[in-house]
Amino acid sequence: MFDVDGTLVDSERHGHRVAFNLAFEEFGLPYRWDEEEYGQLLRTTGGRRRIEQYLARHGVGEAERADLAAELHDRKTAVMKELIAEGRVQARPGATRLLGELAGAGVALAVATTGSRGWVGNVLEKCAPGVEFAVTVAGDEVSARKPDPEAFSRAVELLGVAPASVVAVEDSAEGLESATGAGLRCAVVVNAYTADHDLGAADLVLDGFGEPGRPATVVADRRDTGCTGVLDHATLARLLR
Ligand code: XBP
Ligand code: MG
Numbered sequence: 001m002f003d004v005d006g007t008l009v010d011s012e013r014h015g016h017r018v019a020f021n022l023a024f025e026e027f028g029l030p031y032r033w034d035e036e037e038y039g040q041l042l043r044t045t046g047g048r049r050r051i052e053q054y055l056a057r058h059g060v061g062e063a064e065r066a067d068l069a070a071e072l073h074d075r076k077t078a079v080m081k082e083l084i085a086e087g088r089v090q091a092r093p094g095a096t097r098l099l100g101e102l103a104g105a106g107v108a109l110a111v112a113t114t115g116s117r118g119w120v121g122n123v124l125e126k127c128a129p130g131v132e133f134a135v136t137v138a139g140d141e142v143s144a145r146k147p148d149p150e151a152f153s154r155a156v157e158l159l160g161v162a163p164a165s166v167v168a169v170e171d172s173a174e175g176l177e178s179a180t181g182a183g184l185r186c187a188v189v190v191n192a193y194t195a196d197h198d199l200g201a202a203d204l205v206l207d208g209f210g211e212p213g214r215p216a217t218v219v220a221d222r223r224d225t226g227c228t229g230v231l232d233h234a235t236l237a238r239l240l241r
Contacts, residue, residue: 001155001184004113004120006171006191008095009127011115012042013193015089019079020047023072031058039193045114045174046145048073077118084122091127092189094209094216094231099131101233110159112151112168112178114139135159147174149181156182167236173197185239187231190219203239206231 005011017038024031031054033041044050052069060068083089102109110133113120117138124133135158142150156163163183170176170186172194179186180201187204190197199205203223208216215229225238 001110001112001152001159001166001168001179002099003168003170003172003175004111004123005115006194007169007175007189008091008099009089009123010092010191011089011123012038015083016047016076016080018088019076019083020051020072022079023076026075027068027072029072042172042193043174045147046139047076047116049145051076073116077116080119081122084119084126087126089123089127092191092209093214094211096128096131097211098209098231098233099128102236103131105233107233108134108159108161110135110137110155112137112155114145114151114174116140147177147181149178152179152182152184156184165240167239169231169236170202173199176202185223187236187239189216189231204231204235 002008013035017033021032041050041054044053048069051072052065055065055069109131115138117140120136120138135155137151137155139145142154144150152168156166166184168179168184168186170179170188171191176186176188176199185203188199188202189206189209202220204221204225204227205219206216207219210216210230212230218227218229221227223239225235227235
């Protein structure tokens with residue numbers, strides 16, 4: 001069961017962040033999120049909530065805030081779809097290999113994301129062409145976004161399997177908390193924004209998916225999978241032992 005943003009795709013720094021800034025600009029607002037500040041803002045999951053909390057901190061009154069955040073987020077989602085179509089959002093190295101390997105082995109694949117349905121399908125089509133996800137749960141389809149376990153619990157329920165038979169693949173502490181809260185084992189593939197997150201509860205931590213001949217660094221292997229830096233089907237299966 002895969003997270004999307006930061007896990008399967010490198011979408012935040014050069015994707016969502018750019019789209020948020022273009023929306024601010026189009027609305028004549030002075031806000032611009034630089035790469036560093038965006039790393040902090042990401043700790044609030046969900047783009048609309050991220051905007052709303054930011055507006056609150058910048059003195060926008062409660063009456064105006066919710067509507068403005070919703071309008072900005074709608075525009076941001078449209079811009080994000082354009083960026084995806086232009087190929088500005090790429091799969092992380094090794095992600096497509098792993099998905100192909102799992103699909104080829106007949107493993108049921110699912111997505112549990114805090115991102116919105118409006119763009120999630122577009123990015124999966126582009127970055128994982130031909131890969132079929134049996135279930136996709138998006139952020140606007142749950143009442144509580146990560147770190148709440150709802151997205152993963154819902155995906156497990158829709159898949160009709162026991163939580164103990166599922167491995168989640170995540171990139172962040174919020175995602176890890178959501179997955180473990182739903183009773184799943186969890187492998188975390190960190191990126192530059194999440195490498196300093198507290199991942200003590202993760203079963204396996206790597207700094208990339210790794211490719212044969214170009215392994216990633218194994219940061220923690222708490223289930224003794226023996227992973228040598230390439231996250232593959234066998235390693236994920238060992239996490240369920
Ligand atoms: C992803 C998010 C999302 C994206 C932006 O978190 O929190 O809000 O940053 O997408 P995760 P939207 O990877 O833990 O699912 O603007 O569609 O929310
Ligand atoms: Mg993520």
